Amino acid sequence: MISSTFRFCLLLLLNLSLSLSLSAQTPPFASERPGGAGSDPLESPRDLSGRSVKTCRVRAVHGTELPGSSGWLMRNDPWLAYQRGRELSLREYSLADGAFGESGKLRGKTQDDGATVLGSSNHVNSCVACHNVPWRDMGSGITIQKNSGAGRNTPHLFGGGLVEMVGQEIRRQLLASVDRNGNGWVELMEATGQALVEPTPGQQLDFGSFADEDGDGRPDLNPVVYVWYLDGDGKRIPWARDLSAAGVAGYNFEVQVFGFGQRDRVGHGGLSSTLRAVSSNAFDIHSGLQAHDPTANLEPRLDGLSQISLAGAQQFYSGFTRDAGTVLGPGGISLDDPDRDGVIEEISEGDMDLIEFFLLNHPAPTQTGGARFERGRKLFAASGCVECHVSDWRVPQDRRFFDLQVSSGRGQLQATRPGPLLVKGVFSDFRHHDLGPEFHEMQYDGSQIKKFRTTPLWGVGTTGPYGHDGASLSLEAVIRRHGGEAAPARDRYLALEEAERDHLLAFLSSLVLYSTETLPTDLDGDGVISEHFTVAGVDTGGELFNPEWLFRLPGRIEGWVEVNSGRVLSKALVNLQEAYGESLPGLKDLDRDGFPDWWLRRPAPRKS
Ligand code: HEC
Ligand code: HEC
Structure with missing residues (x-):
């Protein structure tokens, strides 16, 4: 009894000194509910269920070497990378994060009346506001406004990585069958024959024809195949809309497996072929957050292919983001602020690495x-x-x-x-x-x-x-x-x-679908799902699929505590900062400005 009261006071003291030092700066980048049983619910919102977003928002550094950077986490602490990516989908972004810069501004071409625009952007401040069933799991959800009165239903993202890999495989097979000289694109001479794909060996699906047989100027491929046109050097001709455009010597394509189907651009297939590109678009359209994402935006050979992400997915020019980084500040931060809300680098390249990594690994339905x-x-x-x-x-x-x-x-x-x-x-x-x-x-x-x-x-x-x-x-x-x-x-x-x-x-x-965070799961591979799963020396109750238990430094929970309704098992973490890597240079943000302190100390890169 004495010792628990003592611990409580100690926690209170710790919390007091922490909140004093922070409130002096009124940190804009707060977490949802970082606190536990000992925290003052006003000073430090608390969540004994342990299911809220616990860390303050800090833009992730793109890279592989710096401890705490996106690629370093993916390699050295993959569950933390997964969890931080997941948090990006769960967070409710605030004005300080740059949400809703163009709030109230609608989207699309102005109609004949000169005032009404085509559609809304369905503004909400979190991915899971729409991808909502099951709760906090990027599931399916509401029907939103689209380019028609009919609306668009929100699909679930379980197994998203598997779908992305299937899309890449369809592209690989199509290209392998048509690109006879192996230069990576389809020259006009090569553009013949049926486009066939084998889902499994021996099975065949018809994806149309590589040639333009119907004479509309475009290859007759299934609309999921999004085509762009190239000149004789294999460079993309941005204005070319079909094979008849001046200088067209062939084409290349991506397979846009995500999205139900779009026709807002000529020849457009779905939303995109990559998780990364759909996600950066969603951040921008729905929440007013523009990503500065060189992985997607740099097109080294000007051929329509941008870079391969750290998670291993080829990106395409169709996934360019609106924050192009034309003016760079310290550490390569983009100063562009395309929505002019005063918040720069709203979503970083490292953030995109992490949300992509989370969606790539998000488990499949059952x-x-x-x-x-x-x-x-x-x-x-x-x-x-x-x-x-x-x-x-x-x-x-x-x-x-x-x-x-x-x-x-x-x-x-x-x-x-x-x-x-x-x-x-x-x-x-x-x-x-x-x-x-x-x-x-x-x-x-x-x-x-x-x-x-x-x-x-x-x-x-x-x-x-x-x-x-x-x-x-x-x-x-x-x-x-x-x-x-x-x-x-x-x-x-x-x-x-x-x-x-x-x-x-x-x-x-x-x-x-199912709720991942409440799923009884054999995490340690011992063949049983324990009723008393011990993590960091503390009994966490039933063995559940909780990424925090799998961090390099596993989360340690508060355990049984007295609250006014009785004794409850508090799953708030007592080693939050260590477990979530908050003192790694890639994540440490003492001044709570939303950028790791290390990042802003670096000089601006020189532009050639
Ligand atoms: C306003 C509601 C809404 C929000 C917010 C939203 N989405 Fe979506 N999402 C949709 C709808 C609707 C579709 C289907 C769009 C279509 O096909 O036209 C979709 C499709 C997707 C897809 C493709 C899935 C598939 O199988 O085709 C991905 C990936 C995705 N969203 C990721 C995200 C991410 C990441 C965020 C947060 C940055 C997000 N979404 C925020 C409504 C939303
Ligand atoms: C020719 C191809 C084709 C065949 C054959 C086909 N489907 Fe579909 N199915 C589709 C397409 C395309 C959609 C998406 C339609 C849309 O939403 O615009 C769809 C949608 C669905 C959906 C709705 C899924 C959702 O989440 O909205 C269900 C359920 C479904 N199909 C079941 C079936 C069943 C059962 C059969 C056999 C009796 C069948 N389909 C045969 C192409 C097909």
């Missing part, structure tokens, strides 16, 4: 199984749904650092092996299809989007409403809505016995 599952799955295949909703994809290289196998509501943490990987149960061919008028979308300008990407069906049991527009309120309704290219499959579905249709629906309903 399935709840059962006898009906297998029967339903067979009927799904027999009805021809698998012609588009292709179950498995083989990728030659797994870039993730862990795999979480989830079944029956329990997780098993596993290391990944470099080399080939079978991505199981994603249920998409990643092509765009015309499913008939029920899915067509008229945009505000009257133009029609007719083709949409086959939605990957993993997770579909928990992601309603359905359709790119979220207009179908049940699985049954969205399946019945299929027509066009999918009419034969829909008719086979409708011809099933009612009990069979139930099996098929039960199969789809069993493809689910």
Whole structure:
């Protein structure tokens, strides 16, 4: 009793001195709830559940050598890199972070009345405000304003890295089949033949033709393939929109597997082909935060390919960010401030490394199984749904650092092996299809989007409403809505016995998401999920999938404490600063200005 009161006072004292020294500077870059049982809830918001964002926002340094920099963390403390990337998706950004610089400003071309603009930017200050189900896990979510009155439903990002790898594999196979001289792009002479892709050996999908057979000036590839045009030296011609533009000697492409389908630029496929590019765009559009991201913005050979990220993904010019870093300050910070809100370098290249790393590794959805599952799955295949909703994809290289196998509501943490990987149960061919008028979308300008990407069906049991527009309120309704290219499959579905249709629906309903942070998981690989999982010498209760337990210096929780409602297990960390690496030079920010102190001490780079 005495010792616990003593500890409480000590904590109070510590907290007092800390809050005094900080309040003198009124730190703008606060964390959500850093405190524990001993903290004054007004001075230092507290969270005994331990699930809030605990660290203050500090821009991550891009690099591999400096301890605490993005690449250094990915290599030396990958779970901390993952957690810090995850925090970037959870944070609610404030004015001090540069959120909403152009708040109130809408997006797109001005309409005929000279005043109204095309659409809204759906301003919110956090990724998980939309990617909201399950809570704090980059799941699926609300339907938002798009270029049409119909709206756009928010997809989930479970298994996002696997989807990115499939997209890269589609590109690799297409390029390998057409680029006969191996110079990395498609010369006009080479641009012939059918574009075929093998999801798994022996299976073939038709991605259209490399040639322009319909005479519209563009290669007849599936719209998921986003094409740009090159001159005889293989350099991108920025203004070229088709093969007939002056000087065009060929083309190159990326496979935009993310996004349901866009037509806001000529030949545009989906949102993007990389997690990084979608994310920097989302930061800018939805939260008014512009990334200064040389990884995406430098195009060394001016050929449409920008750099390869630290997490190993080729980036493309289509992912250029608005903060181009035309004027650089200390340490290479961009002074551009494109939204003129007085906050510079709102999202750093290192931040982009970390959020990409998190999304790359975010675990895949799971399935709840059962006898009906297998029967339903067979009927799904027999009805021809698998012609588009292709179950498995083989990728030659797994870039993730862990795999979480989830079944029956329990997780098993596993290391990944470099080399080939079978991505199981994603249920998409990643092509765009015309499913008939029920899915067509008229945009505000009257133009029609007719083709949409086959939605990957993993997770579909928990992601309603359905359709790119979220207009179908049940699985049954969205399946019945299929027509066009999918009419034969829909008719086979409708011809099933009612009990069979139930099996098929039960199969789809069993493809689910789950809350990662409450998932009972065998973290230490001892084959059991302990009821008393001990981390840093303290019993944390049931063994859960909590990245903090896997840090190089694992988080140590407060443990059992008395609060006015009784005794509770406090999961607030008592070694927050050490565990989260806050004294590493790449992360240390004593003056709380949102930049590591090390960074601003460096001179501005000279521009040649
Ligand atoms: C205002 C709501 C909203 C916010 C905020 C938001 N997103 Fe999204 N996100 C969407 C919608 C809607 C789509 C689908 C867009 C489309 O296809 O047209 C999407 C798609 C994506 C995709 C592609 C997923 C896929 O399978 O196609 C990624 C990756 C993504 N968002 C990441 C992010 C990140 C990272 C953030 C935070 C920086 C973020 N999003 C913030 C609504 C949102
Ligand atoms: C010709 C290709 C094709 C076939 C065949 C096909 N689908 Fe689809 N499916 C799609 C496309 C494309 C979408 C996305 C439509 C949209 O939202 O615009 C989709 C969407 C869905 C969705 C909604 C997913 C979501 O999260 O919104 C479900 C469920 C679905 N399909 C189930 C089925 C079933 C069951 C069958 C067989 C009876 C089937 N599909 C056959 C292409 C196909």
